[in-house]
Amino acid sequence: MKAIAFSVGSFEEPLLRDTNHELTLVADQLSMDTVDQATGYEAVLIFGTDDASRPVLTRLHQLGIRYLLTRSAGTDHIDQATADELGIDVKSIPAYSPGAIAEYAVALMLALGRHLREATDNARQFDFKLTRQLVGFELRGKTVGIAGYGNIGQALARILTGFGCQLLAYDAKPEAAQAESEVPIELVSLEDLLTRSDIISLHLPLTEQTQGLFKRETFDRMKRGAMLINTGRGATLNTTDALEALRSGQLGYLGIDVYEHEHGLFFEDRSNSETPDPLIEELLSLPNVLVTGHQAFLTQEALDAIVSQSMAILDDWAH
Template sequence: MHVTVYSAHAFEQPFLAAAAGRQHELHFVADRLGPETVALAHGSPAVALFTSDDASAPVLERLAALGVRYVAVRAAGHDNVDLAAAARLGLRVAHVPEYSPYAIAEHTVALLLALNRRLRQADQQLRDYNFCLDNLVGFDLHGKTVGIVGCGRIGGVLAGILHGFGCHLLGYDVQPNPQLVRRYGLRYVGLDELCAQADIVTVHAPLTPQTRYLFDAARLARLKPGAMLLNTGRGGVLDTAAALAALRSGYLAYLGLDVYEHEKGLFFQDHSHEPAADPLLDELLAQPNVLVTGHQAFLTREALTNIADATVANLSAWAQGRAAAHELRPVPPALQPA
């Protein structure tokens, strides 16, 4: 099957090509899918999308008019795809629900430790031959209380890692996992209680209408004073401007992000030779107690292999006239979480 792969990054192309072999002809396109790039899918019955692509109703309508019938999302998150419009147009959509939860969980711990031990400042000072330690004091992770918001596969792996550090674990999830309670002593509590008790809060929630700005100014004000907040889930779960205000006031002591609510069109591209165009992000990056990575938590060889294999498996199922293993359908309003 001929497949137009939008937002095809150099880091993933070898993995996708190896997984596809001779089963599919992949046409790699560096551009994001959007109204101005729809025509690039001409002649392809399938497209493969990334999180930065625009699969809104108008774009899907134009894809369908070109003869596209299948949409393979190379990620777990799919809030950029209008599933209701896809169903109306007869487009089949599938995603990759999981790919090495260890990659994201371990990156979360990397952010935590780098912020706590002030590694960015330490590295810069050392390069300037400044060996003073006065402004590099951190804290023991052992014995601290960590609240995990979203205790699915990634949150579960993170719980195991933090349990190994000797942390006390709190969890919040709409579907509690009793195994985490038995294995790691994690205690499920309400979100406000988690915020009030945790020294560190780490967010692994999907972006839905219910979780958008889950951490707004009011929720941030419920955090324990001096807490650390980490988000490697979805950018829109956090109100970035509110978080910046909490940092400025000193109420929030540390912020670590691998996702950003305005990352579309910014992350995954080199803008180093362009004028700065995002004042909010610029101000965020200027804070000494903030560490931002550009949506790279998933970026391990193992995860890229998982994503490529699952994406190709979805495409192969469709090519053979079967349903893909991980097809997505719109959720009826009556069944959406309150």
């Protein structure tokens, strides 16, 4: 199949080149400015940062594109209603490596709980003094609430069971989540998860109901000093409200790998930018916050799975 892949990063280029399809790779993001590069192709491969809004999809349809594949689990960047209307078949990679994101969430928990950022900053100055600020806590015995109990949430539960955590989960479909769970976990309401958890990890899909779900009122119902981790969807967290909760001490720790305003910011070197993001700047100034640039998925195993599943989908379309 003749296809073009947009937003191809250096980390995935060698894998995408080694395929049996006629695949053109471009670093440009898909947008109205770049969409005409898809002229002459049958399928388009995109990434989570690409623009698959109605105008772009309409132009792709005009160019004869029948297939659209996103190399991501999330599809909130795609106007699915327009794709259905135009007859464009849309596919995603829903379960390429749940363990990659789950392990990263635990890495953020451990790094925050054991003050690794402060410790490594001190070590770079050859300051190895043990202080009160470096006293951490163990995961063992802590109550961890998992908001969103799909593939990633369940992978996280399996890991945290080994740490000896007490596990709670909130899910929009609790019956299905309970049936699929492989470890002892208590399915609870969102209210119970907020009030009982020492740590909350977000793995929610982005919907009208979950957008901005974690905001001032939500933080006020959480345990004072609790930790919040978000490796799911950036827009489920109101960053301005999170900053207020951090300043007041209501929120004790924050670890995010996704950000509500990450489009146009993440996936590029912004070190010389004259207009840095003020919210991210303030978050980075706080010792009890960790921010990374949407890299939880970035393991060799996950990349291999994304490419192999993408090629399997192209195979199906080709036949």
